Amino acid sequence: MLEALPAxxxxxxxxxxxxxxxxxxxxxxxxxxxxGIGSTVAVALVLPFTLSMEQAPAILLLLAxxxxxxxxxxxxxxxxxxxxxxxxxxxxxxxxxxxxxxxAGEALGWATVASVVGGxxxxxxxxxxxxxxxxxxxxxxxxxxxxxxxxGMTCIVTVSKGSALKGLTAGALGIFxxxxxxxxxxxxxxxxxGQYQLIAGFNLLAVVIGIFAFSEILIRIADGASEGxxxxxxxxxxxxxxxxxKGRLKGLAKSIAIGSGVGVLPGTGSATAAFISYAEAKRxxxxxxxxxxxxxxxxIAAESANNAVTGGAxxxxxxxxxxxxxxxxxMLATFTLHGITPGVRLMEDNPVLMAAxxxxxxxxxxxxxxxxxxxxxxxxxxxxxxEPLMLSAIxxxxxxxxxxxxxxxxxxxxxxxxxxxxxxxxxxxxxxxxLIIGMVLGPAFELSLRQGLIITxxxxxxxxxxxxxxxxxxxxxxxxxxxxxxxxxxxxxxxRSRA
Amino acid sequence: MKFGSIVxxxxxxxxxxxxxxxxxxxxxxxxxxxAGGGTDLLxxxxxxxxxxxxxxxxxxxxxxxxxxxxxxxxxxxxxxxGYTLGYLSITVSTIQPQIKDVPYDKxxxxxxxxxxxxxxxxxxxxDSEYNSLxxxxxxxxxKPNALIFGSSGPGAITHLTMVAAMxxxxxxxxxxxxxxxxxxxxxxxxxxxIIQFFGDTEVMMSRYDLKPLxxxxxxxxxxxxxxxxxxxxxIAAPLNELYLWGGLFAPAxxxxxxxxxxxxxxxxxxxxxxxxAFAESTGTVINYRGPEEFDAFFxxxxxxxxxxxEAAGL
Numbered sequence: 031m032l033e034a035l036p037a038x039x040x041x042x043x044x045x046x047x048x049x050x051x052x053x054x055x056x057x058x059x060x061x062x063x064x065x066g067i068g069s070t071v072a073v074a075l076v077l078p079f080t081l082s083m084e085q086a087p088a089i090l091l092l093l094a095x096x097x098x099x100x101x102x103x104x105x106x107x108x109x110x111x112x113x114x115x116x117x118x119x120x121x122x123x124x125x126x127x128x129x130x131x132x133x134a135g136e137a138l139g140w141a142t143v144a145s146v147v148g149g150x151x152x153x154x155x156x157x158x159x160x161x162x163x164x165x166x167x168x169x170x171x172x173x174x175x176x177x178x179x180x181x182g183m184t185c186i187v188t189v190s191k192g193s194a195l196k197g198l199t200a201g202a203l204g205i206f207x208x209x210x211x212x213x214x215x216x217x218x219x220x221x222x223x224g225q226y227q228l229i230a231g232f233n234l235l236a237v238v239i240g241i242f243a244f245s246e247i248l249i250r251i252a253d254g255a256s257e258g259x260x261x262x263x264x265x266x267x268x269x270x271x272x273x274x275x276k277g278r279l280k281g282l283a284k285s286i287a288i289g290s291g292v293g294v295l296p297g298t299g300s301a302t303a304a305f306i307s308y309a310e311a312k313r314x315x316x317x318x319x320x321x322x323x324x325x326x327x328x329x330i331a332a333e334s335a336n337n338a339v340t341g342g343a344x345x346x347x348x349x350x351x352x353x354x355x356x357x358x359x360x361m362l363a364t365f366t367l368h369g370i371t372p373g374v375r376l377m378e379d380n381p382v383l384m385a386a387x388x389x390x391x392x393x394x395x396x397x398x399x400x401x402x403x404x405x406x407x408x409x410x411x412x413x414x415x416x417e418p419l420m421l422s423a424i425x426x427x428x429x430x431x432x433x434x435x436x437x438x439x440x441x442x443x444x445x446x447x448x449x450x451x452x453x454x455x456x457x458x459x460x461x462x463x464x465l466i467i468g469m470v471l472g473p474a475f476e477l478s479l480r481q482g483l484i485i486t487x488x489x490x491x492x493x494x495x496x497x498x499x500x501x502x503x504x505x506x507x508x509x510x511x512x513x514x515x516x517x518x519x520x521x522x523x524x525x526r527s528r529a
Numbered sequence: 530m531k532f533g534s535i536v537x538x539x540x541x542x543x544x545x546x547x548x549x550x551x552x553x554x555x556x557x558x559x560x561x562x563x564a565g566g567g568t569d570l571l572x573x574x575x576x577x578x579x580x581x582x583x584x585x586x587x588x589x590x591x592x593x594x595x596x597x598x599x600x601x602x603x604x605x606x607x608x609x610x611g612y613t614l615g616y617l618s619i620t621v622s623t624i625q626p627q628i629k630d631v632p633y634d635k636x637x638x639x640x641x642x643x644x645x646x647x648x649x650x651x652x653x654x655x656d657s658e659y660n661s662l663x664x665x666x667x668x669x670x671x672k673p674n675a676l677i678f679g680s681s682g683p684g685a686i687t688h689l690t691m692v693a694a695m696x697x698x699x700x701x702x703x704x705x706x707x708x709x710x711x712x713x714x715x716x717x718x719x720x721x722x723i724i725q726f727f728g729d730t731e732v733m734m735s736r737y738d739l740k741p742l743x744x745x746x747x748x749x750x751x752x753x754x755x756x757x758x759x760x761x762x763x764i765a766a767p768l769n770e771l772y773l774w775g776g777l778f779a780p781a782x783x784x785x786x787x788x789x790x791x792x793x794x795x796x797x798x799x800x801x802x803x804x805x806a807f808a809e810s811t812g813t814v815i816n817y818r819g820p821e822e823f824d825a826f827f828x829x830x831x832x833x834x835x836x837x838x839e840a841a842g843l
Binding site: 074077081167168169170171172211212213214215216217218219222224226227229230231233296346350351352353356359360363366367369371372373374375435436437438440477481484485487 | 564566569570573592595596599602628629631632674677683684705708713716717718720735736737738811
């Protein structure tokens with residue numbers, strides 16, 4: 031990879047190369063910042079334009095839009111409580127309370143720096159260790175994936191604000207919704223009540239947008255939309271001072287490691303990474319008790335992990351030809367259209383192009399900072415638009431975003447229903463993040479568990495025996511679940527002996 | 530009297546050949562999968578030459594979900610006006626409706642033309658010790674219920690290829706099946722040593738480290754003259770041939786004149802230089818069949834695949 035760098039630089043440092051990076055990143059941020067429009071829609075929108083471009087600019091444009099939209103999502107998540115992706119749901123947890131407390135600029139500042147650092151680090155990993163990381167990914171079979179998902183499921187407890195019981199209920203509802211549709215092992219159709227549209231299951235994006243963005247609109251209408259702008263005060267991004275980072279760097283490093291690590295494993299994705307990272311930060315941060323009330327550590331954990339995934343997800347895509355999600359799958363298809371064969375020999379056969387792509391990815395992450403600062407200035411006046419107008423605009427964007435992904439009008443019904451359900455559930459004090467975790471992890475949980483049982487001939491014991499990685503992950507999961515109980519028991523004993 | 534005259538006008542309007550100037554508006558080609566997938570790319574390569582040959586406009590629309598059955602169900606429920614066609618594969622048109630409860634079946638279609646057909650192959654890992662299906666059979670018999678074949682999902686062409694092979698060798702009950710969510714994850718299992726066998730088309734060979742042991746076609750491939758056909762490897766008919774094919778379908782009952790118009794545009798598109806070049810660069814094996822031939826082929830495939838589905842236990 032390294033010997034191809036000079037030639038790759040030549041490919042990148044052209045007028046067209048740089049223009050594509052700047053425009054792509056800016057476009058990604060703007061699209062991602064629109065409520066209801068997430069990375070999937072953003073990438074799908076620019077795809078037709080790449081068809082007439084050269085190989086390198088085409089891929090770089092997609093990458094720039096991808097990385098830009100992941101960052102842009104944090105803007106709408108923090109400022110108007112409407113994430114466009116499942117991963118953004120983790121940013122909302124602390125971003126929205128912080129913005130409501132009058133510190134929207136600071137919240138976006140933390141999110142911006144965390145995103146840039148997370149993205150840059152994953153770009154370096156990609157540049158220097160893609161083959162090694164790909165080899166690591168191969169160690170992860172169904173049994174190991176299952177163990178990782180189990181660990182991810184413990185996040186449901188962590189993000190359950192208020193009542194753990196309500197959080198678990200929401201999580202279980204999410205898992206149940208994910209079982210509707212085709213059975214991944216037998217192909218049979220479940221819980222559709224004869225509705226053919228439900229064969230494809232509940233579309234995750236439609237539910238996310240319904241439950242967060244659309245129900246937000248309904249809640250504001252129910253509360254009586256104000257004639258002025260929103261109550262969020264925002265004058266532009268306020269970057270955190272260096273001294274404010276004291277005591278937060280360890281958490282940042284850990285979140286980036288989690289993001290890159292989870293990103294490397296195909297089939298998990300950025301929402302999983304953001305939530306695992308958030309849960310781990312809440313456990314280990316000295317300010318853990320403040321999580322959910324507007325704690326910067328929570329924003330850092332979610333945003334750095336979420337952007338580190340973008341680089342991580344490119345590892346199996348580029349090194350093995352195995353896309354980790356819908357977006358990387360689109361990228362592989364773009365390779366094919368430009369006469370490049372994606373797969374195990376991609377990096378070997380196209381060293382200069384790949385080096386240019388990896389370098390470009392690095393540049394994109396640097397660009398996030400100035401472009402983010404610049405573009406968020408535009409967001410400030412938009413927030414002052416009369417609320418009824420703004421809510422209508424958000425509603426239109428939600429409908430567009432949901433319809434564009436699968437072209438299925440039924441998904442719109444799902445979105446509306448999820449919006450109404452979200453209104454009542456949120457009013458009743460049910461946290462929504464657990465529901466999304468349940469829906470994101472549910473399918474992978476079921477598939478990996480049943481695949482694992484096929485491999486081990488139905489033996490759970492074999493999940494530990496001969497699968498050391500899985501054994502470690504499952505033990506960590508058990509400890510994470512039992513530790514609060516043990517701690518409560520210990521402190522109770524201490525109290526009693528004192529009395 | 531006024532009402533009567535309206536009815537008369539309407540009846541007259543229906544009686545005149547309204548099809549004469551088809552197409553009066555753009556024809557929508559539905560890809561039953563996500564934007565950026567293989568089927569979507571093929572349709573986008575096909576769209577322009579098709580529109581040109583038709584003398585009109587054509588747009589590609591994606592409608593994903595349920596292994597293609599959501600889009601197929603939608604199209605089957607439309608009125609047959611020729612303005613909405615679906616690109617359906619062997620699995621969407623003949624296999625999924627036989628294993629899932631969907632609102633379409635063998636009689637729901639007016640087949641227009643077939644566009645592509647690639648034979649499937651039996652693959653093992655490139656560094657595997659198996660060099661023939663005989664080796665595979667012997668090893669499975671020596672280690673019953675220990676070896677695993679993968680698939681991209683239940684009822685997918687990758688699954689049926691393996692079912693044909695394992696049944697053809699008589700070892701179906703001694704080998705396990707591990708379904709995945711797509712061919713990519715299955716290839717990861719292959720590289721990680723979790724599965725030993727996989728069946729897909731030749732395109733996979735250029736992407737992953739695979740060794741082909743047999744091809745499910747009536748003759749050897751020109752590009753791989755050393756790989757025996759399934760028949761040569763000892764697999765008897767009807768399990769010896771399996772093609773991943775796809776083509777354009779309209780809802781049942783489409784006017785014959787419109788069908789002919791669409792089919793001739795389809796033929797023109799398939800033979801156009803632009804589409805030939807596209808097929809070359811993406812490893813698509815072009816295979817044109819006209820409406821009657823495609824209809825007969827579709828019905829024959831429906832019945833032939835019933836055997837495979839039963840053998841797969843789906």
